[in-house]
Amino acid sequence: MAQLNIERRVDVGKGVARKLRAAGRIPGICYAPGQDPEPISLDPRVLDRILRSSDSGINTLIDLAVAGGGSYDGRTVLVRELQRDPVSGAPLHADLFALDLTAKVSVSVPVRLEGHAIGVENGGIVDHALREVELECLPRAIPKEIVVDVTALDIGGSVHVRDLALPEGVSLLSDGDLSVVSVVIPRKVEEEAPKAETEEVVEEGAAAPAAEGEAAEKKAAEKK
Numbered sequence: 001m002a003q004l005n006i007e008r009r010v011d012v013g014k015g016v017a018r019k020l021r022a023a024g025r026i027p028g029i030c031y032a033p034g035q036d037p038e039p040i041s042l043d044p045r046v047l048d049r050i051l052r053s054s055d056s057g058i059n060t061l062i063d064l065a066v067a068g069g070g071s072y073d074g075r076t077v078l079v080r081e082l083q084r085d086p087v088s089g090a091p092l093h094a095d096l097f098a099l100d101l102t103a104k105v106s107v108s109v110p111v112r113l114e115g116h117a118i119g120v121e122n123g124g125i126v127d128h129a130l131r132e133v134e135l136e137c138l139p140r141a142i143p144k145e146i147v148v149d150v151t152a153l154d155i156g157g158s159v160h161v162r163d164l165a166l167p168e169g170v171s172l173l174s175d176g177d178l179s180v181v182s183v184v185i186p187r188k189v190e191e192e193a194p195k196a197e198t199e200e201v202v203e204e205g206a207a208a209p210a211a212e213g214e215a216a217e218k219k220a221a222e223k224k
Contacts, residue, residue: 051079
């Protein structure tokens with residue numbers, strides 16, 4: 001299991017956060033049911049490396065080592081929220097949730113599709129509507145992903161949340177009626193009007209003023 005070294009901090013606020021980031025660290029917070037939250041700071045490069053190198057991504061279990069000790073030292077945590085810079089993607093703030101390894105926890109787990117749907121051969125397209133599902137399980141039983149085989153899906157076929165195959169000890173929290181993936185007929189692009197018809201309309205429109213002019217000339221001649 002990966003280890004993350006953190007430091008407790010007393011000062012909070014935007015000014016403190018700016019100073020931390022200027023020093024190559026970011027602010028964060030540790031919290032757990034029944035415990036006071038603890039403001040912390042950490043090295044964002046280490047946290048990013050832990051998450052990127054793990055198959056579990058954001059659901060990676062991390063052991064904390066707190067400088068100077070404290071109630072969160074040695075605890076196992078999940079990153080509940082990681083704020084990133086919208087441009088660079090660099091971490092800005094981390095929320096760390098300390099786990100009770102004997103109690104179930106709710107997590108979002110990605111859904112991955114595999115196989116080639118038969119409906120695609122018949123002119124359909126795969127619509128992957130739900131990319132993550134909410135699950136509940138013990139921390140050490142969190143699956144890295146839920147795999148859905150779409151090979152047998154024909155046009156009009158779909159897989160719902162209730163159809164998902166889950167590992168033992170894992171239960172669903174997401175609505176079972178939600179569609180995860182389906183094969184649908186692609187929307188037809190509206191055809192443009194034929195060029196001949198367009199030209200015909202233009203010619204008719206151009207002829208109208210000429211006809212009106214001839215009628216006016218004939219009327220003027222009759223008056224004479």
